[in-house]
Amino acid sequence: MIEWIGNYTPVQQALIATGFTWFVTALGAAMVFFFKEIKREMLDGMLGFAAGVMIAASFWSLLAPAIEMAEEMGNRGWVPAVIGFLSGGLFLWIIDKILPHLHQGLKTSEAEGIKTHWQRSVLLVLAVTLHNIPEGLAVGVAFGAVASGIPSANIAGAVALAIGIGIQNFPEGAAVSVPLRREGVSRLKSFWYGQLSGVVEPIAGVIGAYAVLTMRSLLPYALSFAAGAMIFVVVEELIPESQIDKKTDLSTAGAMLGFAVMMSLDVALG
Template identity: 55%
Template structure:
């Protein structure tokens, strides 16, 4: 095991967690950001995640698969669907409630408060982002084909960090409106992303232990992120009738992440 791989993965996970804390810190402002702004930011986050899934995970993974003599699309398709399936299983059993107005509680029934279930929903959906960061840095450090680069991994971490800011905001402000104090609302908002450094370390560990499965692992991380985008982020961004703003945000986020990956990768 090469120490720098784990160090870089941990730093990447801490970076994305830190930007969640920055977004959650908006509760210290005197006025809550408008719903239009939030929906545009959520669309922006979805666009970044979508582009990161394609340019930082799926395409390099297929290139690696081809260099290893595999049929390139096989690990991409298998891993992608497996990633979405795993998130669906977690979504099915972990108690949580989505941010969409009027959403019903999901998962195993509990007596936990709705605010706790809201935090769990964001925590559940932050894990694959951390996993993706760890897999990307692990691939950059250990992939002998050179398809995955350190610049590409950094671009992925930057992109996920940027899209975490509106997520931190989207968690902290509902808690503030529910009567929770500013300090606690910020604390719980940033706490929702604490799994990202842990997910990053797990992703790096999986890569170092199962290098031959790297194309599958990269596609798995991409599938998990796309599941989150389609099941949670985009519906929430369009739930209040700001579809045009949200869609423009998706386009902008996708374009920015695509440019980051090409420029740094």
């Protein structure tokens, strides 16, 4: 896979990689054709797993390379890491306050963001879409970094990140489509909404790759920005939602497993 994807331009590589992560989201959403509901404990474990993957990816695939790149450019490694990280969190905080969305298990009246009269199903999809923006951006920036010629950026690490994000997208797709089916939405429509939550990843991926190609000096900031955005999602959305039921064992175990999987992928392939 690494040799095959290396034959394309960085933007094309980002599109292929994020197309893969979207495809895995669609596979997860297809679970609605086999199951009508997911036990709350299982959903908590899925959310915990996604959180673990994103935490590990934020450090191993984004922050650590950003610090190395900054030092290779002759700068203090921690400066762009801190600035980019906090900027990414601020960006997601703004999006969180603007984008209307609703988390699983909450009433429609508890939707966040700008108040609208949109359907509950749309608000539920937008909640997961919010998670996917930094994921797609991270993959795109990683592939764009490979073209920079900096030793700490390599195609294997970018592929590892895409695989890790893809793995955690499977339960995310199911976490959208199956609950919608339980609420009375048709199987086909539930699948459509589930896969739709991942469409933003190829868009964000292409934007991320193109941005770092045109502004090479900002690469460490871009990697750290993506890390900050992902950590914001983990702390603000995934972990609280996974522990809403007060039974935290499965969600904690899922987070540990997700971290271990992503760390193993990054170290083994990167």
